Amino acid sequence: MEFSGTFELEDTTVDEVWLALSDPVLVQESLPGCTFLLHVEAEEADFDELGEQAEGMDRELTNDPEVIAGRAFREGERYAALMQVSVGPVNPTFETVVTIDERDRPRMHASGEGSSGDSSFEMSSSMALSETEDGDGVAVEWETEADVFGKVAGMGQRVINPVANRIVKRFFSSVQEELHDLGVEAVSSSDGDESDDRSLVDRVLGRSKSTDSE
Amino acid sequence: MTIDSLDPEDVDAADILGSAIERREDPALLTGNAEYTDDIQLDGMLHMAVVRSQYGHARLEDIDTSEAEAMEGVHGVYTYEDLTSDETPGGGSFALPTAWLLDSLEQVPHPVLASEKVRHQGDGIAVVVAEDRYTARDAAGAVDVAYERLDAVVHPSEAFADDAERLHDDAEGNVAFDWEIGDAEKTADAFADASHTASIDLENQLLIANAMEPRAAVAEYNPGTDELEVAMTTQNPHVHRLLMAGVIGHPEHKLSVRAPDVGGGFGSKIHHYADEALVAWCSMMHEAPVKWTATRSETYLTDAPGRGHETKAEIAMDDDGNIVGLRVDTMANMGAYLSTFAPAVPTYLYGTLLSGQYDIPAIYGHVKGAFTNVPPVDAYRGAGRPEASFLVERLVHLGAKEVGMDPVEFRKRNFVPDDAFPYETQVAVVYDSGEYGKPMDEALELLDYENFREEQERARDEGTYLGVGFSCYIEACGLAPSELAGQLGAQAGLWESSLVRMHPSGTVTAYCGTSGHGQGHGTTYAQIVANELGVPYDSVEVVEGDTDEIPQGMGTYGSRSAAVGGSSLVKSAQKVVEKGKEIAAHQLEADPDDIEFENGEYSVAGAPARSMSMADVAGAAYLAHDIPAEMEPGLEATSFYDPENFVFPFGTHAAIVEVDPDSGEIEIERYVAVDDVGNQINPKIVEGQIHGGIAQGVGQALYEGAEYDDNATLLTGSMQDYAVPKAEHIPEMETESTVTPSPHNPLGVKGVGEAGTIAAPQAIVNAVADALEPFGVDHIDMPMDAESVWSAVQANATADGGAEPAGDDADPGGER
Amino acid sequence: MTEHDITLTVNGAEHDLTVEARTLLVHALRDELGYTGTNVGCESSLCGACTVRMDGEAVKSCTALAVQADGAEIRTVEDLGTRHDFHPIQEGFQEEHGLQCGYCTPGMMMTALDILEENPDPTREEIREGLEGNLCRCTGYQNIVNAVQNAAKEMQPAAVADGGESDDDPTPATDGGEEL
Secondary structure (H helix, E strand, O other): OEEEEEEEEEOOOHHHHHHHHOOHHHHHHHOOOEEEEEEOOOOOOOHHHHHHHHHHOOOOOOOOHHHHHHHOOOOOOEEEEEEEOOEOOEOOEEEEEEEEEEEEOOEEEEEEEEEEOOEEEEEEEEEEEEEOOOOOEEEEEEEEEEEEEHHHHHOOHHHHHHHHHHHHHHHHHHHHHHHHHHOOOOOOOOOOOOOOOOOHHHHHHOOOOOOOOO | OOOOOEOHHHOOHHHOOOOOEOOOOHHHHHHOOOOEHHHOOOOOOEEEEEEEOOOOOEEEEEEEOHHHHOOOOEEEEEEHHHHOOOOOOOOOOOEOOOOEOOOOOOOOOOEOOOOOEEOOOOOEEEEEEEOOHHHHHHHHHHOEEEEEEOOOOOOHHHHOOOOOOOOOOOOHHHEEEEEEEEOHHHHHHHHHHOOEEEEEEEEEEEEOOOOOOOOEEEEEEEOOOOEEEEEEOOOOHHHHHHHHHHHHOOOHHHEEEEOOEOOOOOOOOOOOOHHHHHHHHHHHHHOOOEEEEOOHHHHHHHOOOEEEEEEEEEEEEOOOOOEEEEEEEEEEEEEOOOOOOHHHOOOOOOHHHOOOOEOOOOEEEEEEEEEOOOOOOOOOOOOOHHHHHHHHHHHHHHHHHHHOOOHHHHHHHHEOOHHHOOEEOOOOOEEOOOOOHHHHHHHHHHHOHHHHHHHHHHHHHOOOEEEEEEEEEEOOEOOOOHHHHHHHOEOOOOOEEEEEEEOOOOOEEEEEOOOOOOOOHHHHHHHHHHHHHOOOHHHEEEEEOEOOOOOOOOOOOOOOHHHHHHHHHHHHHHHHHHHHHHHHHHHHOOOHHHEEEEOOEEEEOOEEEEEEEHHHHHHHHHHOOOOOOOOOOOOEEEEEEOOOOOEOOEEEEEEEEEEEOOOOEEEEEEEEEEEEOEOOOOHHHHHHHHHHHHHHHHHHHHHOOOOEOOOOOEOOOOOOOOOOOOHHHOOOEEEEEOOOOOOOOOOOEOOOOOHHHHHHHHHHHHHHHHHOHHHOOOOOOOOOOHHHHHHHHHHHHHHOOOOOOOOOOOOOOOOO | OOEEEEEEEEOOEEEEEEEEOOOEHHHHHHHHOOOOOOOOOOOOOOOOOOEEEEOOEEEEOOOOEHHHHOOOEEEOHHHOOEOOEOOHHHHHHHHOOOOOOOOOHHHHHHHHHHHHHHOOOOOHHHHHHHOOOOOOOOOOOHHHHHHHHHHHHHHOOOOOOHHHOOOOOOOOHHHOOOOO
């Protein structure tokens, strides 16, 4: 099944939103039902281990571009999320692994799969940011193609569609709130001084091309 | 006409056969005293739940049962390996057999639990046995299955594609069989010489039976006697016993299968599924009673769906409007494995009905069965015959239009003439009896057809689109004789057995090997037996559905119970009467040839005062103080009745609909059904069967359909998404009958269980096509929801360059 | 799993029982108390087979939790009438052949009583609307509608019924002789 939509964030800029959406911590906080969202270092994502790792971590929301840059999503890398979703009468917890296929401001593309005992899904999702017509905000155009399997699939599109839409809506509302609460500001291109051989701007803006990295 | 039911006490004994008496089954069902399978509670009973595949097609990489096994209240978790292990009860095939073979059939293995691959969503992977049903389900959810998902196919046309993923190693191209009937060459010649032809390309969608009672089983193994008793939702306990004995490896004589009250079946409880066998096995494994009751979600995933055809067909006519040929090419969905009687459904139950009610000189049918990733497809009410009748009646509708004839006139011109019976078709069957014009005329009168056509004209001028559709259906019931069934591929005889036992006091118990599940056999069989023996209706008890009580049996499906089971009871009762005659002659000191039997009284011809009642004879038979020498005491008889042929009910159904081309909504204004099911044992029960059948046909036409996504995940897996019609969806039905007794059985009955379902869909689709004729709409696939109707109107409007109806060429012969 | 002590009054008889929080009312009735006349068709409140009357209203006992019914008065099919003394709704279903397999029938009758309590003389359309939450796969509904009409006639007070043959009870049907 396919879902798509546009969400408008007010009173912000493309760079600010991009920065926010580059931060796994902010995304984790904004995703309803998400227990953790972590970079997967190992070959296989072991959710028990990742859960322990998440408990031991001390990551906070920040508006510091330097901190965000240090943990920002990276193209080609895999991330694991544990997410509980309410679908009709059931609340399955999905162990989800997503690969960032493309990250090139203002576009991002990710794909992955999640499973939860008797249900699972496979998805491919993309997102593009643009300035709204009035120039006062940012439009996030998103689309997701998903195959849903098992018990959840059996509940039918009439149940699943509203669930998907609700998650997306709550996610972006929450992103908007965090943006305001934190006062995230986009970095200017003059920032330098970094250990990564890409510029900070490149890192948070998702540009991978400057020099060969990793 | 609504039939008024009668209190049996108000009916004279001589009139009991054919009376619309109230059903004796009802008091138990109306007071909550009925016993359905899930009502059974036994001491120490455990509960089973099944771990099912969430994918339509996948390789199994690992099944981890450890977490489930460790749960409190769980007694065991079993996979295919456990079933076949030396440590567990066994010796069975643990694979479900196919009971109908075809020459080209690819018999693929169907393990009761998947071991390497799952081939449809809901395919069983493991079973859990636990203390209660909640724990069993929880534990089933805790079994961790690792899959490698594979591409899936849903429709036969996808399954046959060159790059399609193969389901079974042995079934190349996913072909289950390739079958034909009729004469290809002769039919090709007929088409070459024809003046007119019409064709159609259609899908007959997959349907799910949706019996209100989900499938269930309770098994109780007695380790002391090695006896295993299974109570289950079945339409044919003896067939299930025979098949299950082989599947679980428990001898047939140590296995009993009983059908308690069964809450509807419509075909879905004929087949031998894995679940019931697994319950039986778990009971042996734990030496304890075990229950399994499907959730509604499970029934959607595992009950055998029916229909599932993709068909191209054409009809050929000469200049005078005579049908000269019919040609059919069908791809039939068989699902993931071959279900019990599946190979028969799209072949011998379909191809043999392609002549409909018509005298067609050349017919050819070709059917290719496909393995796909939907659950195994098998018989659903009508089974093959609705698909045939739908196709024939849609072609006839289009044929009439093509030659410019009124659809009624066209049908009448082509009916098998009354004097042609018995009529041998071009597709291997001989119709027993029929007067096909009679129900049609009755229907026309009910509809006031001439006036309707005028009203239709007027309404069209005002922008209201009415249509009338006809369905002149034929069905074949009571497939027989057994020798023929064997030649066609059945791995079973299709006789029916019965036992009629007089008790010493003169009351009677009648046993029959059929197994009713809502049809009221207790009532109709008692009417039959009371009539034969001349004893009061209330003196006859009927026993069905228990392998321990009834000699043998083949069960209830294919509208066979009255024709085959009822006739078997007649035969047994007649044997009882004959033996009674000898006893009466002996006691009355007369020659048996001089004894007359009428209304339950034996009397000496010419001396009516010298008489004995049936009850007195029964008493004498058991006293055995004074019966003929050499005669054994007692008065009972068993029969195995094997009919000489099928019976062929027929009739005309007609629907009047109003279609709103702007919204696509369809309103059924009238529904008229005139059925000829031969003699009627109980007209009220006949009416009920017709009503219920039509409702399911209306469901297929307008609402129902099993839909799967590209991964073969069921999208209509609940009553929210699969539209079982509600009271508001079903029109008031006007029913009438004609009676043409069948010469093939002693009751002259033809079978009624499936008639309505077979007849209804095409009446409605033809009516919608008639209503939308001004828009050039010839066909809409079922279910005809508002969107598909609207789209069809738009598509043609666009093709014609405007959204308006195509001018004033509203006569049925307008150009196509 | 937490357990709760609850009291259910079923057909006038009080029962104390201990159930898990998640136990459905229908399973408490059937498995714990043995009232198996109420059937389970879908476990999702869509088919209506499990309909019982709780404190005078039709409810689907497959979506009510047993703990929610604590203290309630439940009426099931077992309380309607015996084979020798049918309730008019049972009589209607028998006379009109309003049932075949009988699985939906107990729920159907409980909903029918609800319909008749609100509207003692419903039209055929009103009956069909009222039965919206109860599915039957056997009858095609026509004889069920007849059955409800038949019962309505029987349950009407004398003044309204044709010929006043039903009984002499002057109280209106809604709160009259038959406790719904």
